[in-house]
Structures are given as structure tokens and as C-alpha cells.
Amino acid sequence: MISPGPTRVRLGALADLPRREGRAVTVGDERIAVFRCDGGVRAVSNACPHAGGPLADGVVAGDTVTCPLHMRVVDLCTGVVGDCAERVRVFDVVVEDGEVYLLRP
């Protein structure tokens, strides 16, 4: 049964995400970074809360990404940023038939 629930937005093809790398994507006016971690696809807001660094260009290790500007480590599951009180926004993602979708409540 279809009930009012989350909507989804197609972000792109899983094949365009190299393993353990991130890519930027813009949804409307929202800048999002999508990562293909070993544990699954993750998406967070593409701006480090510390100085706005492009997280999509960071180095992925496990479920973390390290911001390329000042090496803050961001937990891609919780959004917690090392040495930083602010968190980064985390999005829910689903992969279906090789396509990556963003879930919106």
C-alpha cells in the first residue's frame, strides 16, 4: 500500500562513484557530498562546518571522510566532526538497480 511517506530524489548512478571516493551533487540549491564507503553509500552536506571545505574531495576511510582543507574528520553516519561542536547534516540514501537515491522525509 502506498502511504504518504518519504520522497526520493535520484542522485546518480552508483557506477559513477568510485570505491572509497566521494562526488559532489547539487539538489536544487543544496550542495551534497555522496560517498561510496566499504559499508555502503553515504551522503552528507558538502561543506565542512569548520571552514566550508568540500567534503566530497576528502579522503574516505571506513565510515569517515577527512576534509581536504584542514583535515577535520567527519563521521559519515552521525555527522559528528572532530574538534568541532557543529555537526554536518546527514542524508538517508538508498541504492536500487544501480541508482543512488536521496530519501526525504
Place this chain on the structure above:
Amino acid sequence: MVAAAFLEELVAGSDGFEVTVFGAEPHPAYDRIKLSSVLAGQCEPESLTMLDEDWYAAHGVTLRAGREVVAIDRERRMVRDCTGAETPYDVCVLATGSDPVVPPIDGTHRGGVHTFRTLRDVDDIIEAGQTSSSSVVIGGGLLGLEAAYGLRRRGVEVSVVHLMDRLMERQLDAVGARVLRGELERMGMRVVMPAETASILGNGRVEAIALRDGRVLDADLVVVACGIRPAAGLARDCGLTVGRGIVVDDQLRTSDPRVYAIGECTEHRGLVYGIVAPLNLQARVLAAHLRGDESAAFEGGIPATTLKVAGVHVFSAGAVEAEADDDLLTLEDTASGIYKRVLIQDQQLRGAILVGDLSTAPQITAVLAAGAHVNGNRLSLVAAPTGEPPQSVAEGLADDAVVCGCNGVTKASIVAAIRQQGCSTRAEVTRCTRAAGSCGSCGAIVDGLLAGCGVEATAAAAEPDLCACVPLGLHPLRDAVRERNLRSVQAVLEALGNGTGCAKCKIALSYHLDAWWCGDYEEDRSARFINDRVHANIQRDGTFSVVPRMFGGITTPAELRRIADVADRYAVPMVKVTGGQRLDLLGVRKEDLPSIWRDLGIVSGHAYAKAVRTVKTCVGSDFCRFGVGDSTALGIAFERMVWGLYTPHKLKSGVTGCPRNCAEVTVKDVGLVGIATGWEVYVGGAAGMSVRKGDLLSTVATPEEALRHVALFVQHYREEARYLERTYHYLQRVGVEAVRAATVDAPAEEQVALLARFALAKSRVREPWSTEGAAPRTPLQFGALPPTEPEERELIGHPTEPTPAYRSVEAMDRGAAMLATSGVGVG
């Protein structure tokens, strides 16, 4: 036995292969080099087994011993064995070895006549030897002498009949052969040569042999050891190209791309190899090739062999006969049965023969491994280490010097076995690495390495770990990486670390793997900083800067115009002259990088990388009134020699034409100062957060020598410094004396080896802008996913229950829909 080396290499590097091994003999592969030891009663046949049945079982490799393959159907890709059973293949590897050559002599069918090639042959000879009073070995090559020695050790009278006028003519010159003959006769062997065997006489069984010149030698046992020929019948029957052996290319591919061949059965670039070291190299190359390493290639080389001929140590490499242009280094000690002769032509080592004393064999092997260039201390190739304790000989070897020529075991592997696997005796080292396990002539060096490690191990333990994720100091890590042939960051993390790593150690490992393997590793772009993924320098706003390379700081009007046009065309916000005398285009968008590079048509300046940066120069003697050295020419040559190489940290350099030092080179990582008599080489200078005047490494007479010293230092720094350690930190840590001793004052063969690794790494550099600008390495390397409008969102069913955390990407790849639920956005 090459097949066993191949199997081990293949299986060690990957578990993705399903392998079936067929062998004609009823046992697993064994070490043929040691057949003579079995014959001599020095070891048991069982100890020759290279990989036992447990190994095959443990690694899931199917062994069909005693099932000779009789046909290959290349069209259907099937091999048929002697039982008639067929086995399909994707890839077929022929390692059929060789067959003994039996010359057309009358009477070889008589009882008591044996060949000397297999365990079965050895069993037969031993049995016959028990009742034999006099024997004849036909053939005075390596194999024949080994057979003669084994029989002599068993108390049998032996005559060696040899066709040529000297023993082992393929490995020894006249003097070397004479020294060897003296040693053999001292053991009670008789040598008859030149002599051709006419027939084998007897009634049913051999009783004597008749020579062409009419002499008759009594013999109730004859061993025919007249050499070997590639066993290429199977290959010929299925239509593969066969010359003297199965013809293979540098990837060991036969004329059928799905069929490969290695070992004595092959013919490569017209050569058939009969000694084990190059053949083991073939095995390694093929394993790497089949694992997908496209750069793996067997390029032949000067064959070097270390032998124990009838108890006498013999080493032979390259050319045997001297030519008129050769420099000869000769040493002969008739009383001790020692003879050494080295041929050098135009500073290239062409050939070497050592009889009776192999103490300089490692030095020679090291020079050959490093490209055969002989520089400086050439006497050490024949003389120096005689009487020197094995430990200092061992310490003098480069890490990649081959200590055990029979099994191709390097010093680094032996040291790794001692340090990582805790081997504490020669026997344990042999068990782990096979070193000293065949002819045994390198045993003293293994002992020396054991002794040396006792001391070094404590020093190594004091090294800081690379990272908490990979808790090993740099040198133990390097040894382990080499020992286990780990060639990707992920492989190192999985084998020696916590499996995931962090940005710090992944980036560091990317550097060190590149340096340790001289570029021959699997670069993982996810383990590179963004600058090294897009070959530009990330700026604070996420844009990039582009610095084209201008060798020595010299440019042309045409280049300047193109740079100006690019700045206009792409609305580059700022063009800046850098401190290193280059032009920097700042504020470039990532997606514009490939087209900017294309429009510039200039190679990368690597201003974004921990790599060789700029070589800054002054005007120099061409134009300057004061200049004493041509600093621009040398600066350009310097930059051309080193550009493209990664270094532990950025490497800034300069060349200045006189001591006024307009190019400020004494505060560079590497700086050359022109003086009236030549050039000064400074290293470890800095003018950043720290200011430090460089240390004077050396003073040299010519620009060529200056460049050589630069290359020695750069390669040494690449290998020994920790990632992110600038030269000035490194120089402060170890001292310029230590750096000097390891580079410009190092023994000649170490310098040669260092330069060879430098050249190898340089040869593997790929210019990134011209290659990846046109053909990206990864999807969307320079881009982003296409933007999406929120209107494109679609309504989907609400999940009935929360899905637990994340699943694997592999599961997602299968198309299963999964929810990633744990993220709760915080504004």
C-alpha cells in the same frame, strides 16, 4: 621447479585462481639443483620437495602428479592427460622443462647406461654405484661434473670424458676451467679431454667405452650428461611456435595468447636459459601478469649462476670470452684453487667468473641487478671482501641484491624473514625463504645477515609507528611489504593494519608504496589527497590553482601567450609569479582543469604534490658578468632529470651560477652553487617555517657529477625519509655524514643500485595532465554528479519497519533496495 615458484607466487598474490597442476613424474615438483646432493649422499630425496601435498591442499590447488599431459586442444581449450581425461582451461601454462640430450652413440641402450635428470635416474645410478668398480661420465659440463662428484663421494672410480678442451666451457674460461680441473683431480677424479665417445661396448650390460681416438676405458656404469634441450614436443604438437624452445614474448606468452610458457622449455629473445635465477624471474613475472599487472615483463638479462660444481664453488655471469676492448680484472691463487676474472667494457660489467671463492659474488650480482654499470671501486668485484667477515659483506649489499641466486632471494626478503618471522638460524631462514637451500654457497652471507640483524633489530624497534592504524615502524613496514609483496594501500591495511586506515596513513602509504616499488604498485586514488587525484592545488574556496612546469624557470613568448590566453578564456581570477619562478593560475574550477591543460599544452609543474617542485635558477654565465657556471642549463637538466617523481615532502631546488647565490639555493632542499672549480651540492636547506642553511653534501668538478649526486640524494631521501619529513628535518635527524655515507660516499655498487632504482622509478612516471586530462582515471574525476532538481523527487512507499544500519555495497550492486537509516540531520 620453476612451476612451483610460479604457483607459490600466483597463489600468494591472489586467491582468485582455480589451478590444476599436471606432472609427468609421480611426485610434486622438486628441486633439481639438489639431485647431485642426493647422489652424493648429502641429503634425502624427500627434502627436495618444494611444495608438498599439504601445500596444494591448503591452497586449493589440484595436483595431478604422474598424469602427463599428452595433448592440448587449443581450439576447445582442453588438455588431455595420459589417462584420456580432459581438463578445460582459461589459461594454460607450460613448464615442461627440458629433456637430457643423448648423443647418437652406439650402445646407449645397454644396461648400466643412465641419464641424470630425474629422481628416478638418481635412484638408478645410486643402485648401480653400489656394485660398480669404475664408471665413466660422458660430458664435462655442470651436470656431468655433478654426477661425477656424487659417484666419487660414493667411492666409485670416475672418469669424465669431455668433448671440448676445457670443462664447463659455457661458464668458464681456460684458466678457470684449469683451476677447477685441478680441484677435481685432487679429489681423485680423472678427466679425459678432448675426447669423443664412439661407442658403448658390452654384452647386454656396459663393460667399456671406446673413444674416437682408439682409447678404451673400462666402465660398468655410464652416465650420459651431455646437456639438456627444451621439452617442447607438447607445444610443437599443438601447433605453437617452437624454435630451440617454446617461443615466448616478454609476458611469457606463446604464439597463442591463452597459452604461456616458463622455465627451461622456453626460448625468449632467441635465448634458452638453463640456470634457475632468470627462470624464477620468469615465474614471478608471469604470476604478476596473470594477476593483472600490465607492467610485468621479463626482459632477459645477463644470466648469472652460482654453482657448487663437484664441491667447488663456481660463479659465472655473462660473457665468458674476453674481447680485445675488455678491461680485465684477474686474481689467481693457485695454491688455494682460487681464480677470479671480471670483464668490463666502457664501465659496463660484461662477464664474471669466480672459482673457489665466491665472496665477491654478491657485489657482482648487485651490479648486474642494477644495470651492470661499474663505477669507481671496481677492485671490490674481485678482491676486497676476501677474508672480510660475512657480516660486513652482507651489510654492504643493497636491499634488492640477490643473495641466493638459485632461488632468487633478495637481501630484503631474508632480512624480513629474520625480523618479521623471527628466523634465528640459517636453517630457519632457508625454510622461510629457500635462501641457501639449493647450492648453499650463499650460506655465509645469510649468516652475516643474521648477525647483522641482531644489532639492527633493536634500532628498528625504536622507530615510531607509521600510524595507530598500521602499528609498524617505517623499516619493518617496508620489509613486510616487500616480503609479502603488498602492492596496494588496501592490501597493506588489510595485511598489516586495521583494515580501514585513516587519511593520514592512507596518503602516507600511497607515497611509500610508490617509492618502495619504484612506481610498480597499484595506485589507489581514494588513498590520495585531492590534489593528487585532480593534479591541481585545492584552494580555500574549493577552487584549484594551476602551475605549468617551466624547466629551470625558462619560458618562451609562445608559452606566455598561451598562458595569457587561458587566463582570459577561463576568466582566471588571478595570475601570480610564484616564489619558485613559475606562473600560477589561481581560482580555477575543477571541471575546467582538463580543458585548461589541453589549451596550455604544457606539462604539470606538480606544484600541488609532495613531489619534485621547481628548480629555481639565476641567469648564469651565459648573460651574467659574474657567473662562473651555466646555472640555467644545469637547472634545466636537473629539473628534467627529476621531475614527476613523488618525494616524502615537497622538494624545492635551485641552481645558482656563483657564490652570490641570486637563486637563494642554500635554503633549498637541494641547491647547486657554481664555483670556479665546479659545483657545490647543498642539501637540507629551508626557508619556510624554519630557516636552515643546507649542508654541503659534496663538491664536484663537472655538471654531470653534480647531477649524479643530486640523483643519489633524491633517491636516498625518497627511500629513507618518512612521509611529510622535509629534507631539513631528515638531515637534522640523521646527520649529513650518514647521508653522505649512504649516497656519494657509498660503495660503488650501492650507488649504482640507488641510481638504478631512481631510473626505474623515473621511467614509470606518467605525466598526469596530458594523460588524465584526455582520459580520466575515475568516473567524474574532474566533475560532479549532474545536478538534480527537487521536483524530480518521487513518492515511494513508506518502509514498514526501520531497516537496520547499512549493508554492503556488494549487496546494493545486486540491485537490492536498502535503506540507510541511521543519519539524523542536524541543521
